[in-house]
Amino acid sequence: MKIKAKSIQQLFPSPLMQVQLDLDVEKLTEFAVQMQEQDNIGAQKSNVRGWQSKNVYEEKHEEFEKLKKEINQYLQEYNSEVFCGMKFRHDVKLCINNIWININGKYHYNEWHTHPQCTLSGVYYIKHDGTEENGLIAFKHPIPSGINLLYLDGDLIETPNEVTAEKVCIIPASNALMIFPSWLEHRVYDNLKDDVRISLSFNAFLLHPDAYYHIDQFEPEWKRAHNDNT
Numbered sequence: 558m559k560i561k562a563k564s565i566q567q568l569f570p571s572p573l574m575q576v577q578l579d580l581d582v583e584k585l586t587e588f589a590v591q592m593q594e595q596d597n598i599g600a601q602k603s604n605v606r607g608w609q610s611k612n613v614y615e616e617k618h619e620e621f622e623k624l625k626k627e628i629n630q631y632l633q634e635y636n637s638e639v640f641c642g643m644k645f646r647h648d649v650k651l652c653i654n655n656i657w658i659n660i661n662g663k664y665h666y667n668e669w670h671t672h673p674q675c676t677l678s679g680v681y682y683i684k685h686d687g688t689e690e691n692g693l694i695a696f697k698h699p700i701p702s703g704i705n706l707l708y709l710d711g712d713l714i715e716t717p718n719e720v721t722a723e724k725v726c727i728i729p730a731s732n733a734l735m736i737f738p739s740w741l742e743h744r745v746y747d748n749l750k751d752d753v754r755i756s757l758s759f760n761a762f763l764l765h766p767d768a769y770y771h772i773d774q775f776e777p778e779w780k781r782a783h784n785d786n787t
C-alpha cells in the first residue's frame with residue numbers, strides 16, 4: 558500500500574449497515590407469535606428470560622418471504638461495498654444460514670455475545686417502539702477490554718466518538734435492519750416496557766454458490782456448528 562503525502566485510514570473497522578425497511582410489521586408480528594405458539598420452549602442462548610425460536614429459515618409465510626428477500630439484497634450490498642477490493646478464488650455469495658425470532662417481555666434482555674463461525678450477522682426489528690426503555694442494542698469496541706491503547710483519562714472525556722467509545726448504543730425502531738460482522742460483540746438491554754419487543758436475527762456466510770445449494774449434504778457436525786443460534 559503506497560503512502561500518500563497525508564492520509565488517515567480507518568484500519569480494521571467494524572462496519573454496521575442500517576436500513577429502514579417498509580414491511581408489514583403487523584403480519585410479521587402474527588408470524589412471530591405463531592412460531593412461539595408452535596414451540597413455546599424455543600432455544601436458550603444469549604437471551605436472559607425472553608423467548609428465542611429455533612431456526613425458522615424454512616418456514617413459509619408471505620411477509621417473511623419478503624423479509625428474507627430484503628435481507629438477502631442488503632447482504633449482497635454489504636458484500637459489494639464492504640468487501641470491495643477483496644479477490645476470491647471462486648465466485649462467492651453471501652447466504653443466509655439461519656434465522657431465529659426473539660420475543661422479549663418486561664426485564665428480558667440478551668447478554669454480550671458474538672456469533673461464532675459466521676461471516677455476517679444481523680437483526681431486524683419487528684416490534685420496537687423506538688424508545689430507549691424498549692431496549693437499546695449496543696456494540697462493543699473490538700479491542701479487548703482492559704487494554705486501553707489510547708491511555709485516555711476517562712475523567713477528561715465528556716463525549717467519546719466511534720474511535721474512543723467503549724461501546725456504541727443504538728435505539729432501534731420497528732422495520733429497522735442492521736447488518737454487522739459476526740465477530741462484533743453486542744448485547745440488547747432490558748425491555749423496561751410492559752409491551753413485548755420482537756426481533757428477528759440471522760447469520761450469513763460467504764460461500765461458493767455450489768456449496769450453498771448442497772448445504773444439506775454437509776456433514777451433520779458441520780451443520781450443527783452452523784445452525785447454532787447465538
Ligand SMILES: [Fe+2]
Nearest residue numbers: 670743758787
Ligand atoms: Fe446477536
